[in-house]
Amino acid sequence: MIRLIHTYIILLICLCMVGCSLTPNELKRAEKLMKTSPDSALTVLKGVRRLQLINPADKALYALLMSKALYKTNSEITSDSLISIATNYYDAKDPVRAGYSWLYSSRCAKNRGDAEVQAANLLKAQEFAQMSDDYKLRALIYCDKADMYQSQGQMDSSIILNKKGLLAFRKVNDAYNAALTIYTIGYIYSSMRQNDSALFYLLLAEKLARPLNKIILSQTIYKGLGNNYFHHKDYKKALYYYQAAPITHTSVYDYNKWYLIGYTFIELNKLDSAKFYLRKVKSANKFSPSYYSLWQRIYEKEGNYTKALDFSKQVNSAQDSAYRHSLSTSFAGIERKYNYEHLQLENKNLIINNKERGIIILAFLLILSIIIIISLYLSARVRKQQLIIQQELTEKEKALLEKANENNELLLRQTKLQQYLLRNIKKSHLPKRGVSSADTKSTASSDKKIGDEIITHVDFLYQNISTRLGEQYPNLTANDILLCCMLLADFDSGMIATFLNIRLDSVLTQRARLRKRLQLKNEQSLTDFLSHF
Numbered sequence: 199m200i201r202l203i204h205t206y207i208i209l210l211i212c213l214c215m216v217g218c219s220l221t222p223n224e225l226k227r228a229e230k231l232m233k234t235s236p237d238s239a240l241t242v243l244k245g246v247r248r249l250q251l252i253n254p255a256d257k258a259l260y261a262l263l264m265s266k267a268l269y270k271t272n273s274e275i276t277s278d279s280l281i282s283i284a285t286n287y288y289d290a291k292d293p294v295r296a297g298y299s300w301l302y303s304s305r306c307a308k309n310r311g312d313a314e315v316q317a318a319n320l321l322k323a324q325e326f327a328q329m330s331d332d333y334k335l336r337a338l339i340y341c342d343k344a345d346m347y348q349s350q351g352q353m354d355s356s357i358i359l360n361k362k363g364l365l366a367f368r369k370v371n372d373a374y375n376a377a378l379t380i381y382t383i384g385y386i387y388s389s390m391r392q393n394d395s396a397l398f399y400l401l402l403a404e405k406l407a408r409p410l411n412k413i414i415l416s417q418t419i420y421k422g423l424g425n426n427y428f429h430h431k432d433y434k435k436a437l438y439y440y441q442a443a444p445i446t447h448t449s450v451y452d453y454n455k456w457y458l459i460g461y462t463f464i465e466l467n468k469l470d471s472a473k474f475y476l477r478k479v480k481s482a483n484k485f486s487p488s489y490y491s492l493w494q495r496i497y498e499k500e501g502n503y504t505k506a507l508d509f510s511k512q513v514n515s516a517q518d519s520a521y522r523h524s525l526s527t528s529f530a531g532i533e534r535k536y537n538y539e540h541l542q543l544e545n546k547n548l549i550i551n552n553k554e555r556g557i558i559i560l561a562f563l564l565i566l567s568i569i570i571i572i573s574l575y576l577s578a579r580v581r582k583q584q585l586i587i588q589q590e591l592t593e594k595e596k597a598l599l600e601k602a603n604e605n606n607e608l609l610l611r612q613t614k615l616q617q618y619l620l621r622n623i624k625k626s627h628l629p630k631r632g633v634s635s636a637d638t639k640s641t642a643s644s645d646k647k648i649g650d651e652i653i654t655h656v657d658f659l660y661q662n663i664s665t666r667l668g669e670q671y672p673n674l675t676a677n678d679i680l681l682c683c684m685l686l687a688d689f690d691s692g693m694i695a696t697f698l699n700i701r702l703d704s705v706l707t708q709r710a711r712l713r714k715r716l717q718l719k720n721e722q723s724l725t726d727f728l729s730h731f
Contacts, residue, residue, distance in 0.1 A: 337366030
């Protein structure tokens, strides 16, 4: 039975070790899938239990990979509680992962509208990126910075950074991000009404994206080309590119396509076609004020002023409820402040170093003289302490010898007690043929007598512990007192089970019940408690 229990425990431990050892392999698998299939990587990561991540390195990698997967699957994360595990762990020893950690922390700040934290985290990411040769990391940071400049209306700075990002993407042959960056440059030129430059980059993006078969990217580029012609009132060409944009079967993209086509038909004064496409927009979301404004224009052109007035009210309502959060801090100002603080810190360090040069010699002489005085004082003090310690050690050795003698005597008594009791137990539990009921009563009487002898001998060794236990814990039964005495006599569970003629698991149950009645905490040892009672 004992061997079976031990085998079972070993198997459980082995299974736990195997389960824990699988976790790093799952993280590596997710990291490989991240480039080609972020959805699959997210599924793998969701299957990893965070409680299994004992190693801090595994926890940090899990936090970084999960943040990447959620971002790439269009999950808008605002809290940085997860990615902060990675930013707190990674440093200059692993600049690539440190850079990516701060990049995704910056994106969390962007999602919650905290421009200052977003900029500061981007600058930290840039510091680590410059320590590494990971050009994709550098490119992503350039493009995120460019996005901030664009949102603040600093279009020239945004174009410069996007072009830096484009060069870095091309170095690592990242065609998808290169095409997206080229589109972004064309979009910025279009918003600046620089038609020739916008058309050049947008057509270049469309050419680069064509073999990639990325539907959302292709739709975005075609809508960008349509927008460029729309701004220059070439509505027929605009309509051509809007209609050429592929269907993504994702509402946020397709609704925008129908909205743009409907808008173009209004400009062409084809109101029925405009209504047809605008009705396909089931939820206007972020462009709801403009969407209702288009309906207002349609009904005004048709002379239906009642409906036009209704949609006018919806325009005002949508404008009031729309989320408007302007960036209160310029990214360029934050960057200058960041660089200035670094420069100021360096200047302070230089001043301190110059002052230190003048003080070092005097400080050295002063310290040297103090050291000499202290060393003389300490040498005398050490000699005195050595004598005191030597005397204390001699006294402790005597005390230890006395205690060892007492322990040896106690151990000898316990051994004799065990041998005596075992002989009696064996005699009383020998199998006999033709056992009568009288013999059974005799055996029970013999067991009780041996139990009384155990309690008597243990009381002798432990100052009447059975009486003291009964007084302090009146809820203890006679069997509980006997079990306490057998434990103090150093009987193992097998011996106790044999004497009490019960199964081994029943002994464990009785011990658990005894712990509960003695009100012991989980971390307290039952035997230690009884031996010191």
